[in-house]
Amino acid sequence: MVEDRLLDDVVYTPNAKVNIISLGYLQMTGCYRLSCSPDQRTAWLSKLDTVLKFEMHDNIYRLRTERVPGVMVMTALMEDMDSKKQMELLHQRFDHVAMETVKRLAHKPLEVLMMDVCSIKPATVGGAGMFLFVVDEATRYKWAFLMENKGEATFHIKVLINRLRTKLPEYKVVRLWSDQGGAFLSKELENYCNEFGIEAKTTNSYSPQENGIVERANGIVLPRIRAMLGATRLPSILWGEALLHVVETLNSLPTKPMGLTSPRRRLFRDEPMLDDLRVWGCIAHVRVPPESRQRKEKLEPRARISLLLGYSLTTPGYKFLDLKTAQVVTAQGQRAVP
Template sequence: MGAVTSKMNNSKLLLWHMRFAHQNIEAMRKMVEREMVKGMDALTVADFEKPFHCLACQRAKQRRKAYKRQQGKRKKECFARLMSDISPVGVWTPGGNFYFQLIQDEASRFKWCYLLKTKGEADENVMTLILQLEKDHVIKMFSSDQGREFINKTLEAFLLEHGIELLTTNAYTPEENCLVEKLNGTLMNKVRAILEAAQLPFCLWGEVLGYVVEVDNMSATKALNGITPFEKIWGTKPVVRDLHVCGSVVFHHIPKQKRRNKLEMRANPGIFLGYAKRKTH
């Protein structure tokens, strides 16, 4: 916890900054000013006037190169265009995952994250998600870079059957797929900040990334003008009052059947790494 504290910090802002996976302070200010979420009443606009500095963010985040603006207009209809990107991390998770895949809806900025053992698992995730979304929405386009994980006959046939256009971009010009490419860097900045702040081993990046994606969907984004991706999709403000800090100490109950006598401890300590997965995540 020492990596994030400073004599200048007020405890309320620091706590919510950490709960929201080291979110940008200006984005958090907008969430409070515009009441974009429920359960964040402990913070006021005045809290943002005090000096604030997060050492974990300073170590974990650095300026990214500028992305060129995409030519043309963005899709405004939710799920009309899905965008995907795959990235290696360089460290294996306990479950044997080495990559992660992001799929983002262009209009709502809502995103899904999948951990991958191999890149070959990616197209199955795309097809499964599309089948779920198609029940209530019309998907018109799917875009990715030109990696072999997406340029294959199985996925091409699936998209053709479902009337979805496959748009590939040049792998050496990420600005063509800039939304999800930039998202990749933004989320990993937050993952590094959490690992640094909580002093967690790098192998837990997968669990931390799942937490980051969860709270990012409930956070402010410039593109949506006062609402979160969660509200854009579900039509209601997210409730955040019960958010916990990723990497904080928790205690889990030991069932009576596993306690040998009345002196045995009733709980064991653990580390909070995220929430149970929802069906759409």
């Protein structure tokens, strides 16, 4: 299997016929562990799930690789140059303040929450026809809230900020960024922002690109919802459950803007529990507690066939759709859940 790996602090020589890599440098700076075969003709550098295999030819250890097109190399260099130019521009705009201060300002979690409201038809089983989407600009962590009308947005924003203030007291929400939709222009939200010193800013008219981060996130979430509904052949009225499942999964996946780390790790500093991830819409056998069984007969079913709808927000478990009663239930560890 071939994987892409990026080496930092290298010297590029266009006319060189081979690439020279220092095993000692990788071992010391990359935290790799060195091991060799008994005849010393094969060496391995390993860490976590990465293993580099070197085989000796003509008294030189060689690593088998594939050539990367020059266009890809130049693209990576240009992206790095653009990033440096942006940092230099910020350095000048902040009156030549220390560069480390600029970096901290540009990557402070929860400093800017970008928001948008998206309408979807048909309405969910619970009557929701839209959702509030919130993205933290610094960490790309996402939250989604199902709503029946835009007037509910203020309630969800206030609840979210209050929870973040309690759970992450070291960070502070400084600015709310949204379009000029009525959901974000309520007097109640304005008073709340004034009370806690939060700046509420909106984009210019007909300028959705100014809210580009959350707009792009919408463009990622909606196709996945369509794919999940299509793959499982479940009705469209379950799009709300699919949405919540997609958002939770995206928060656990590495993202390119965050240096291939997950939003969850960036914001909460904990590793995603990948073992807890489940396939949305799969069939599961949900155990029926003895206390809830109507008849105490020995042949009474001990489990019910259900569909997994996502992760429970109130209990450490999952949400299931009972195929017999058409009710949504929550339960912990279940069997036959891929």
